[in-house]
Amino acid sequence: MSDIPPSENSEPNNDIVTSTGQTSWSDLYRKEDWWAIWLGAIILTVGFLAVYVARPEDVSEQVAKIESLRSEIRELKSTEAPDEEVLKAKRDEVSSIESKITSNPLKPWLTKIEKWEASPLDAYYKPGKTDEDPPTCLFIPVLGVFVVCALLFGLGIQCTEGKGGPFL
Secondary structure, three states: OOOOOOOOOOOOOOOOOOOOOOOOOOHHHHOHHHHHHHHHHHHHHHHHHHHHHHOOOOHHHHHHHHHHHHHHHHHHHHOOOOOHHHHHHHHHHHHHHHHHHOOOOOOOOOOOOOOOOOOHHHHHEEOOOOOOOOOEEOHHHHHHHHHHHHHHHHHHHHHHHOOHHHHO
16 A cells, blocks of 8 residues: 555545446447447348359359369379469369359449559549450449448447437
């Protein structure tokens, strides 16, 4: 303990915060920490459902084909002098099948901006796949990300503080 005696004019220190440590069910929608968990769970669930619903009907057949191609690639690599052109063709086929079964159905509405070097406006245009293809405008997908974030954060603020309307 301190050897300094309290002064005659000392008042109790009201700056100290104490917590009783009790929790309740309302903490699940009233506390910021729980809202971080809920919002993350919502984002993951929507993403999973979007990809699951958009998967091709023959996904199991395509996965089996990928596994078959990968075993062929392993066999080719185990030979003394593997044919690099055949290996590349099989790898390209695997990549092509994987891109078909793992496409993102939300990509047209949600995206991130691109890199830029000179002007920040360059970040909002994705270059075409070839030089002849025109660039793709990313304003709408970036706006989609903004709207989704605003709605999720507004929901969180509404449930914790009841001020979601003014936030939006």
